[in-house]
Amino acid sequence: xxxxxxxxxxxAIAFLASGCSDSKTNKRLPHIGNHxxxxxxxxxxxxIDTNYYQVPEFRFLNQDSVYISxxxxxxxxxxxxxxxxxxxxxxxxxxxxxxxxxxxxxxDNRVAFLSHSIDFKYDSPSVLxxxxxxxxxxxxxxxxxxxxxxxxxxxxxxxxxxxxxxxxAPGGYDHQGYLVLIDGQRHIRGxxxxxxxxxxxxxxxxxxxxxxxxx
Amino acid sequence: xxxxxxxxxxxxxxxxxxMIVFSCQPNVSIxxxxxxxxxxxxxxxxxxxxxxxxxEGLGNLYPPLTDTNFLNQNRDKLACIVKNGLSGSIxxxxxxxDTEMPGIPELTPVDIAxxxxxxxxxxxxxxxxxxxxxxKKSLGECL
Numbered sequence: 280x281x282x283x284x285x286x287x288x289x290x291a292i293a294f295l296a297s298g299c300s301d302s303k304t305n306k307r308l309p310h311i312g313n314h315x316x317x318x319x320x321x322x323x324x325x326x327i328d329t330n331y332y333q334v335p336e337f338r339f340l341n342q343d344s345v346y347i348s349x350x351x352x353x354x355x356x357x358x359x360x361x362x363x364x365x366x367x368x369x370x371x372x373x374x375x376x377x378x379x380x381x382x383x384x385x386x387d388n389r390v391a392f393l394s395h396s397i398d399f400k401y402d403s404p405s406v407l408x409x410x411x412x413x414x415x416x417x418x419x420x421x422x423x424x425x426x427x428x429x430x431x432x433x434x435x436x437x438x439x440x441x442x443x444x445x446x447x448a449p450g451g452y453d454h455q456g457y458l459v460l461i462d463g464q465r466h467i468r469g470x471x472x473x474x475x476x477x478x479x480x481x482x483x484x485x486x487x488x489x490x491x492x493x494x
Numbered sequence: 495x496x497x498x499x500x501x502x503x504x505x506x507x508x509x510x511x512x513m514i515v516f517s518c519q520p521n522v523s524i525x526x527x528x529x530x531x532x533x534x535x536x537x538x539x540x541x542x543x544x545x546x547x548x549x550e551g552l553g554n555l556y557p558p559l560t561d562t563n564f565l566n567q568n569r570d571k572l573a574c575i576v577k578n579g580l581s582g583s584i585x586x587x588x589x590x591x592d593t594e595m596p597g598i599p600e601l602t603p604v605d606i607a608x609x610x611x612x613x614x615x616x617x618x619x620x621x622x623x624x625x626x627x628x629x630k631k632s633l634g635e636c637l
Contacts, residue, residue, distance in 0.1 A: 371543045371556065413593070
């Protein structure tokens with residue numbers, strides 16, 4: 280109960296604070312996921328460190344049949360999503376919108392893109408390569424990866440994106456079209472419905488805010 | 495008296511709305527406009543994800559629907575493409591596309607007529623209805 284009250288109080292403060300800070304530079308994105316805290320003693324004083332939720336390390340095969348890992352995204356902001364190449368429903372819209380972000384930040388090495396295929400049966404690296412070429416991705420900034428079913432679906436859970444193999448869904452897989460914004464420490468800083476123009480606009484704004492924070 | 499004034503003002507508002515609507519589509523009949531409106535809803539539900547809200551397509555994956563030459567030259571094949579899909583490669587706006595397109599077999603001839611009227615008048619330069627009769631004739635000659 281006390282925790283709930285504290286939480287509500289904290290939210291109210293955060294809400295007020297965000298309402299007051301009209302200067303763009305002061306705006307910070309939230310950290311999504313459960314936090315934990317550790318106490319430590321510095322110069323005789325007890326200080327509390329917040330440990331934000333962190334997406335675990337990963338390693339997947341990319342469109343060039345090369346293994347890439349979370350180390351390749353260290354200190355980079357990246358936007359990630361889950362799709363499959365012959366997806367007839369939300370993927371084309373989601374990828375069309377992510378392509379706009381890619382084109383805006385092309386050759387900006389602070390920003391990267393990571394699309395996971397949830398069709399582990401069909402989307403081999405060569406299929407992903409052909410898809411990337413046709414989409415208009417011409418450099419290594421946007422990676423398309425595949426992996427074992429349990430690894431891909433497992434990492435989706437860690438990004439809080441729903442994915443499921445489902446024969447009744449269009450194309451055989453059911454999934455959410457979130458574009459998830461991750462900072463250089465693999466903390467989740469935002470999630471945007473990649474099929475919703477308003478939310479995609481918000482992604483552009485939030486990405487700019489996150490880039491300021493990293494300066 | 496008040497009622498009459500009220501009715502008159504509603505009529506005049508409706509009239510001006512219609513004027514605005516039709517001033518943008520000077521050569522399109524009311525029937526064609528109705529088909530296009532119905533077609534837009536079906537387009538959003540079945541086609542927009544790949545071909546885009548403005549028929550712009552997506553990269554080299556999905557062709558645009560704005561190539562008026564393609565639409566005019568292949569007008570009699572469009573119904574079959576919508577219903578049965580397409581595989582193999584085609585050239586649209588000078589680019590080659592070979593992504594397989596799924597068909598939508600559950601669409602009725604009138605649905606297809608709505609969609610094709612929308613596509614050919616909004617993205618192409620057609621000013622006439624793609625009629626149900628045209629759809630039925632084309633579907634009878636699918637490859």
